[in-house]
Amino acid sequence: MPNFRLAVTAATCLTLPLALAACSLVPSGAHADLAPTLTFQDEPGGPVAFQSGQPVPTFDRQPRLRQELGGVWRFQPQGLDTNLSLTNRSSAQKALTAELSDRAGVLYDTSGWQAIQVPGSFNPPPDRNTTGGFYRTDFLVPEEWGNTYSLLKFGAVRYIADVWLNGHYLGYHEGGDTPFALDATGALVPGAYNNLVVRVDNPVWGTRDDIVPWGLADWWNYGGIVGDVWLEAIPETSAVRADVTPHLDGADVSVVVQHRGKDTVNAGLEVRLWPAQITATNRLSPDASNLIPTDAQPLLDHHVSLGEITGDSVFRVAAPFAIRSADLWSPSLPALYVLQVTVIANNEPVDDLYTSFGLRQGPRGIAWRRTLDLRRRDRVGARPRTRRPCGLDSSRPPSAQPDAAGPRRPPRSRAVGGDTSLPLHAANVLDRHRPRDSAADAGRDGPARFQPPERPFPRLRQRVVRHV
Template structure:
């Protein structure tokens, strides 16, 4: 029986953490979504590599001359690109040929692979030919996409599999019975055009990289297979681990074996008629995951002929008043914001684990224990490497600046991206914060939109914190008192805000005069600050765009924010310079936002060493406080 609705898996007899934290509750649920699938560790046939491409700015391969979609016609024209048609006689009029077309590498963006596509926003058709892998008659087969930016219309052998909206979340299609032994044609129309009702919307401060930007793979599973699982340490005092497993194709009564060999855990579960089974056990001798000791345990799940393995960390993240607590101990987040861009060798969007590891390695060299992965879900390699390297993670969706708050379709898009982010990374110990939005202007419709998202996030995962990057303003009676006051702060666990005193707001010396008024009894996190500098440009501390200006700004800002009551960390903007079409100053910006503490080539600026030293002191203070 195929799953078609959300399965809410009830986990019984959970204990409340004795930390006064609302996100853990009696009868806490660990829901699994029927649309999610655990694909990372499965044996698979890679469909990465060279793909044929046709650039189609007028979308002639999708619409006829009356602007009617070919894929909505009973007998589509041979000039519909997804039919991948070939001439049968010399007189056949077919105005495209994938076999003679140009190529792009997948995963990858088209902007940095082809100079003529650097600024291109529109449709590009991708085609991959492949033979079906060997499979048993009872096997089921899935095609999995890590991400495609932004809209993907997917066709297999001339038939449409579906449409996916959203540039940073995974999706998949079951293709059982749809594959040919040889010469399958997988075609994707990739469209990265921006839209006012989209998430993100028209205006952003990062590059709109188009293409199949993450991996594509094909894998076989048995008729009844392990679709998903969730596991979490839900009681710190009792060292209680709870979770759930979801079988697809189950009828009820199937046995599921759960093992964590290093902890001597071995349980046999029984699936209900929906394929779900919950579990709970104590691990009194488990070593908890932390940045200092990022311990991961092997978890092995098997049922019938299917087996799924993963590596997981066990930890809790909570708040108590203005304290942030990891495993019950005070935590200071020595962070940095990161875009999913690697330009040190001319590349654009991060497409491989090696590039992700380089970025996280730069963060570790900074003495960071935390990365804010902005402003969208990053690739799965990034969060899994953070698990291994001991870097805490803030993960967010691109509800950014001026979303269309009144449009229900826009909300559904945002919720779908939120759910996909949580579903993919719910077992990653490194991820401690789900972020709902960045720098969104306060209004009633915005508040309602984000309140719905917060409710959805809590329902999907109550073992992590919620936050969002809010903004500040000044008291009307005193321009030197900065205020953070936002209805969203009542819905989240940590009061996070962006501020640019010294850059967009006065000069760095202003930081010496400003004090802060934040009335919430919650931890306070400065999610962004910074200013631009071109690496190698030197001058006086008052000369904008010089390394000395940025260095001075960092010194002044760190001195200011370190005095904020309840200050639990910061993630300055940003790790490395990144491309942005908003940054047009010739000779300085050249299409790059220059706020990085590294250049886009990976060279440290003077501000790096200021932040590195600040984090060194903070790490020593935390160690001495233990």
């Protein structure tokens, strides 16, 4: 009987805090009517994804004129109205402008604001009080930006961002795990100091059910500008992005091309395929063009004629190719290829776009799980010491773990199309690493040496956010 009473008491002590926590996570009845920034438009060649009125660009580093805006910014914590943040901008714009006040003024004094690192978070643990505020940075733009179009790109902002450049409203974005880009051409002032102001609202989990995640996630609800921020110069006729769908004997390539000039040009594409060589100096380089050996010859080189294209046009171009006896990507030999797309306008090269990829067939089953693990270690959802996802019992085999039957998603997360179960955070450079047990890496340590976790992750999962 004493043991039974002790068990009941212990169960009560454990259940009561959980019940109180559950009671505190009661979403409000408010419902967001903020429109998604991602749309699809039918253009010549097929549908094209648009974001904030522009075709969704590549976020890979390209050999273009670029200005990094990361570093020390100024931050003013502010209690923001999340209902306003999630209101359609056609009706919320006036209130947002009033809230901005003179923070985007040329002579505005931010000396009283906090210094904050970008990328970074405004509420690292254990700070639960800061849920939003205004960021500002001032930066000099060189004169050479005067003859280009410009995009302002963000790696990630948690959770809702509104952006002003020199007082001009550029747009907004909802979702803390996806990059976004805004057209800065009309607002940027080359040869002068520019100011960038970002209003960031990170709603408290459990207060509403129309955000992703709505609550009960297994990581800290950190907010702020958590990804890189940069300006990128775009030529008048450019390759917006190149999407590669690899097969064992080649790949399907879809290139989105945009012409923003008012005149008509005779355009074409040069599509080249290069072998990649991974070395100690380029292994962590974000620029795929750095993977091409200096003495390499293209494995494929063909021209795609686009004919005459008129001003302000966007279209898709298919450029599939085949490879004989292709080197396949594997954890022990991460063979990669680099695709180069050169845009030709009036017989002159005007833009280059690079992307790297590998060829690999992934069979379903235990053999695949034992050979490949794309989960990054020591990040969200993983214990640093055991390198096992949080909530898993280290004494049980992988097949007996609770997530082996499929992802676990809260009902409210499913309702808005989200998946908050054990998110992945795979870096682009992961493809270039070999396991530590290879002969070349034996006995070495450091971030440039990849070692798969002891327990392979059961399956690859994708977390979907409601707005992109």
